[in-house]
Amino acid sequence: xxTFQGFVTKEFLHxxxxxxxxxxxxxxxxxxxxxxxxxxxxxxxxxxVAVLDLSHDHVTQALTGELxxxxxxxxxxxxxxxxxxxxxxxxxxIKEAILFEPRFAQRLHRDGTAQVMLITDAxxxxxxxxxxxxxSSILRDYQTRTFGTGSxxxxxxxxxxxxxPELKSVVLFVPGLIALILMLVCALMTSITITREKERGxxxxxxxxxxxxxxxxxxxxLPYVLLSFIxxxxxxxxxxxxxxxxxxxxxxxxxxxxxxxxxxxxAFGIFISTRAETQQTATMISxxxxxxxxxxxSGFIFPIASMPLPLQYLSHxxxxxxFLIVVRGIMLKGVGLEYLWQETLILVGITLLxxxxxxxxxxxxxx
Amino acid sequence: MITVTNLSKHFGTVQALEAVxxxxxxxxxxxxxxxxxxxxxxxxxxxxxxxxxxxxNATVDGLDVVKDYRALRARLGYxxxxxxxxxxxxxxxxxxxxxxxxxxxxxxxxxxxxxxYQQIEPFKDRRAGxxxxxxxxxxxxSCALIHRPRVLFLDEPTTGVDAVxxxxxxxxxxxxxxxxxxxxxxxxxxxxxxxxxxxxLIQEGRLLQIETPSAIEAQYNRPLLAVKAAxxxxxxxxxxxxxxxxxxxxxxxxxxxTDARPTADVQALRAYLDTxxxxxxxxxxxxxxxxxxxxxxxxxxxx
Numbered sequence: 001x002x003t004f005q006g007f008v009t010k011e012f013l014h015x016x017x018x019x020x021x022x023x024x025x026x027x028x029x030x031x032x033x034x035x036x037x038x039x040x041x042x043x044x045x046x047x048x049v050a051v052l053d054l055s056h057d058h059v060t061q062a063l064t065g066e067l068x069x070x071x072x073x074x075x076x077x078x079x080x081x082x083x084x085x086x087x088x089x090x091x092x093x094i095k096e097a098i099l100f101e102p103r104f105a106q107r108l109h110r111d112g113t114a115q116v117m118l119i120t121d122a123x124x125x126x127x128x129x130x131x132x133x134x135x136s137s138i139l140r141d142y143q144t145r146t147f148g149t150g151s152x153x154x155x156x157x158x159x160x161x162x163x164x165p166e167l168k169s170v171v172l173f174v175p176g177l178i179a180l181i182l183m184l185v186c187a188l189m190t191s192i193t194i195t196r197e198k199e200r201g202x203x204x205x206x207x208x209x210x211x212x213x214x215x216x217x218x219x220x221x222l223p224y225v226l227l228s229f230i231x232x233x234x235x236x237x238x239x240x241x242x243x244x245x246x247x248x249x250x251x252x253x254x255x256x257x258x259x260x261x262x263x264x265x266x267a268f269g270i271f272i273s274t275r276a277e278t279q280q281t282a283t284m285i286s287x288x289x290x291x292x293x294x295x296x297x298s299g300f301i302f303p304i305a306s307m308p309l310p311l312q313y314l315s316h317x318x319x320x321x322x323f324l325i326v327v328r329g330i331m332l333k334g335v336g337l338e339y340l341w342q343e344t345l346i347l348v349g350i351t352l353l354x355x356x357x358x359x360x361x362x363x364x365x366x367x
Numbered sequence: 368m369i370t371v372t373n374l375s376k377h378f379g380t381v382q383a384l385e386a387v388x389x390x391x392x393x394x395x396x397x398x399x400x401x402x403x404x405x406x407x408x409x410x411x412x413x414x415x416x417x418x419x420x421x422x423x424n425a426t427v428d429g430l431d432v433v434k435d436y437r438a439l440r441a442r443l444g445y446x447x448x449x450x451x452x453x454x455x456x457x458x459x460x461x462x463x464x465x466x467x468x469x470x471x472x473x474x475x476x477x478x479x480x481x482x483x484y485q486q487i488e489p490f491k492d493r494r495a496g497x498x499x500x501x502x503x504x505x506x507x508x509s510c511a512l513i514h515r516p517r518v519l520f521l522d523e524p525t526t527g528v529d530a531v532x533x534x535x536x537x538x539x540x541x542x543x544x545x546x547x548x549x550x551x552x553x554x555x556x557x558x559x560x561x562x563x564x565x566x567x568l569i570q571e572g573r574l575l576q577i578e579t580p581s582a583i584e585a586q587y588n589r590p591l592l593a594v595k596a597a598x599x600x601x602x603x604x605x606x607x608x609x610x611x612x613x614x615x616x617x618x619x620x621x622x623x624x625t626d627a628r629p630t631a632d633v634q635a636l637r638a639y640l641d642t643x644x645x646x647x648x649x650x651x652x653x654x655x656x657x658x659x660x661x662x663x664x665x666x667x668x669x670x
Contacts, residue, residue: 002467002470003467003468003469003470005467006463006464006466006467006468007464007467007468009464009467010453010456010460010464013455013456013460014453014455014456017455017456018455200449200451200452200453200454201447201448201449201451202451202452202453204412204417204445204447204451205445205447205451205465205510205511206468207417208415208416208417208440208443208445209440209465209468209469210437210440210441210468210469210470211468364436365416365417365418365419366412366417366418
C-alpha cells in the first residue's frame with residue numbers, strides 16, 4: 001500500500017510541475033465553457049424586429065408597444081405590406097417579423113381568438129426558437145393581464161420558421177461540453193502520461209519494481225479521476241450561476257454518472273497508451289479517435305437522427321452519445337435512473353470492456 | 368549467482384543473441400564489453416526479466432528469469448541505458464519515489480547509498496532534468512540501489528558522461544563490490560574493462576571470450592608497435608599498405624601496428640616509412656593493453 005501511495009504522490013507531482021498539463025486540466029474547461037456559453041447564447045438582446053399591423057386597433061398598438069419596449073426587441077423597419085417582410089429578411093434588416101391579422105381587437109372580443117403570425121429567420125435555429133418563445137410569452141402576459149385567466153380569450157401565435165423550416169432541436173451545450181472536456185482531459189492526459197514513461201525509459205524500472213500492472217494503471221489514473229471530478233463540479237457551478245442552466249434532476253445521480261464517464265474516458269486513455277509507444281502517437285490517436293467522434297457523433301452539435309444510417313450506427317459506440325442522453329435527461333428533463341438505466345449500463349459495459357482489454361494488453365515485459 | 372545457458376533471442380530477422388553461455392559468481396564485478404548493437408542491452412533485459420529469451424535459460428540468484436520473474440524483480444537493481452529518472456521531479460523526490468515503489472524508505476538504506484548520494488545531496492532540491500550527466504548517473508545509481516538489491520545490472524552507465532565522472536563512477540562500483548554486491552556492467556568503452564574482475568567480449572550477439580582482464584592482456588601474442596609521425600593520416604595509409612601489416616588502428620596520439628610475423632622488424636619498418644615521405648617518425652615496441660587485446664579478438668574471424 002505504501003508502494004502504491006508513493007506512486008500516486010509521484011503522479012500528482014508530475015501534474016503540478018507541468019504548467020501545460022495544469023493549463024489543459026483547469027484552464028481549458030473554464031475557457032471552453034465561457035466561449036461556448038457566450039457563443040451559444042440563450043438570452044436575447046435588442047433583436048431587430050418589424051411589426052406589420054394590418055389592424056391598427058388599440059390591442060395591436062398596445063401589443064406592439066409592449067414588444068418594442070421590452071429589452072429584447074427593437075423596431076428595425078417599417079412594413080407596409082406582406083411583400084415588405086420578405087425583402088426585409090433578405091436584406092438582413094430584421095430577425096423576426098410580427099404580423100397582426102386585420103380586425104384583431106374585434107375578433108378577439110367577438111370570437112375570443114385572434115391570430116398573430118411570428119415569422120423568424122431560422123438560419124440560426126437556436127435564436128429563432130428563443131425569439132419565438134420570448135415573443136409568445138410577451139403576448140401571453142398581455143393576454144392574462146388584460147383578460148384574466150380562464151376568460152376563453154386567446155391570442156394565437158402562428159409560428160413560421162423561415163429558411164430552415166424543420167428546425168433542429170436546440171443544442172444545449174453544457175452536457176456536450178462536459179463530455180468533451182472529460183474526454184480530452186481524461187483520455188488524452190492518461191494516454192500521454194503512460195506513454196511518457198515509456199519514452200523516458202522509466203517504464204522499464206517501474207516494470208522491474210514490485211508494482212503490479214493494475215497498481216501502475218490505477219496509480220496513473222487516480223489523480224486524474226480526482227482532478228476531472230473537480231472539473232465537472234466547476235463546469236456545473238459555472239453553468240448554473242453564470243449561464244443559468246438548471247439541474248432539474250438528482251444532483252447526486254448526475255455526479256455519479258459524470259464519475260462513470262470519467263472512468264470510461266480514462267479507460268480509453270489507458271487502452272490507447274497500451275498500444276501507442278510515443279506521446280505523439282498517443283496524442284494523435286486521442287485527438288482523431290476520441291475527440292472528433294465526441295464532438296461530431298455524440299449529438300453534441302449535430303443531431304444524430306439526421307445523420308446517414310452508417311454514422312448513426314457508428315455513434316452507438318461513442319460513449320459521449322450515451323452520456324449526453326443521460327446528462328440531458330437529468331439536467332434538463334429532470335428524470336431519474338428509471339429512464340436512464342439502459343444508457344448507464346452501456347457506459348458501464350464500454351468501460352469494463354476497455355479496462356479488461358487494457359489489462360490484457362498491458363505487458364509486464366517489454367515485448 | 369548468475370547462470371546462463373545457450374541463450375538466444377532474435378527480433379524479426381536480426382539475431383540479437385546467439386547461444387550465449389556464462390556463469391557469474393557472487394560478489395563479482397563482471398563487465399560486458401562490445402560495440403553498440405552487439406546485444407548487451409538485450410542480454411541485460413533478459414536478465415532483469417523484461418524480455419523472454421527464444422531458447423535457453425537463465426537464472427539470477429537461483430531464480431529463473433522467466434518463471435520466477437516476480438520474486439526476482441524484488442532482488443535485482445537495474446539501471447537502464449538511458450538514465451531513467453523523472454526530469455520534472457527533484458533529486459530527493461526521485462530517490463524517495465524509487466524507495467517507496469520498492470516498499471522501503473531512503474532512511475532505511477541510507478548507509479548503502481551514502482557515499483554516492485552525499486555527492487549530489489547539496490542539489491537535492493534541483494530538478495533531475497537540470498543535473499549534469501555525471502550527477503544524473505550518481506542519482507540513477509542511488510535509485511537503483513535504494514532497495515538493497517542482491518545484484519546490480521548497469522547497462523552502459525558511463526555512456527555520455529565526462530571522463531572524471533566515469534573514473535569516479537568506477538571507484539564507486541569498486542566500493543560497492545567490497546560491500547559484497549554482485550555487479551554486472553556493460554560498456555562500449557574497452558578501457559573500462561580493466562576495472563572488472565572478469566570481462567566478456569560481446570559482438571554480434573555472441574560472447575567471444577570471458578576472462579580476467581590480465582589474462583586477456585597476457586594471451587596477446589603478436590608483436591605490437593606504437594608508431595607516430597607528423598602526418599597522421601598518411602601514416603595509417605602507409606602502414607596498412609605495408610606487406611607485413613596484420614592490423615593498424617589509431618590509438619590516442621599513436622597508431623598501433625601489429626605485425627603478421629612472429630617478430631616485427633622495426634628497422635625495416637622505419638626504412639619503409641622513410642620512403643613514404645613521412646617525417647618525425649617514432650617507433651617503439653609496447654606491451655599490449657586490454658584494448659589491443661580486444662581489437663585483436665574482434666579482428667579474428669569468429670567461428
